[in-house]
């Protein structure tokens with residue numbers, strides 16, 4: 351047994367490996383053919399935000415897989431990544447990925463490091479709090495910014511949109527792809543886009559592109575939006 355197996359696989363229950371009490375590894379598969387793959391996620395069901403896979407993350411990861419031609423060789427930043435399923439899929443597809451989450455939550459960032467190793471992926475982990483202008487954000491220059499279920503607390507909307515707008519301005523032609531529960535109120539998101547000079551270029555109901563086997567395991571009114579600068583810098 352390798353060190354990794356000793357660290358992770360203690361028991362198996364309903365197809366999920368358990369690494370210690372309240373912590374489990376879930377497997378997420380993409381594609382049916384030989385080009386498909388599985389990503390393993392370490393979840394802690396005792397923790398709150400950021401330590402388990404939210405439905406929006408399942409939807410965004412599936413979208414990344416379906417849009418895989420866009421992800422080869424591009425720079426990707428995932429904001430509020432938590433368990434990071436979309437970013438890890440992008441890394442598997444050949445993107446240069448930086449996984450980020452609130453810099454005040456070291457347990458979430460440490461979990462990202464463990465998942466990077468578990469999946470043998472080469473991505474960067476960075477503490478990035480929305481609305482904070484720490485030095486590393488200036489060098490990110492992503493072509494694609496990902497965010498799953500980051501639009502859930504209206505008090506954070508301005509900070510999140512400030513960071514998204516900065517990242518889009520730093521990289522001409524870039525796009526923010528986000529999945530969110532419509533409980534947050536689409537009108538408020540539209541208002542924020544106008545306020546931050548952004549526009550929505552694509553809006554999908556997540557259930558319109560999810561395979562039925564995945565759609566049946568998630569609930570809620572999940573939408574996916576692609577957002578760019580309204581007046582892009584060329």
Ligand SMILES: C[S@@+](CC[C@H](N)C(=O)[O-])C[C@H]1O[C@@H](n2cnc3c(N)ncnc32)[C@H](O)[C@@H]1O
Nearest residue numbers: 399400403404407430431432452479480498499
């Ligand atoms: C609802 S969870 C979604 C996690 C993951 N994207 C998913 O869908 O499974 C929201 C995430 O945003 C992060 N977050 C919340 N406020 C933040 C902030 N001000 N700056 C950066 N990240 C933040 C949380 O730590 C958490 O990981």
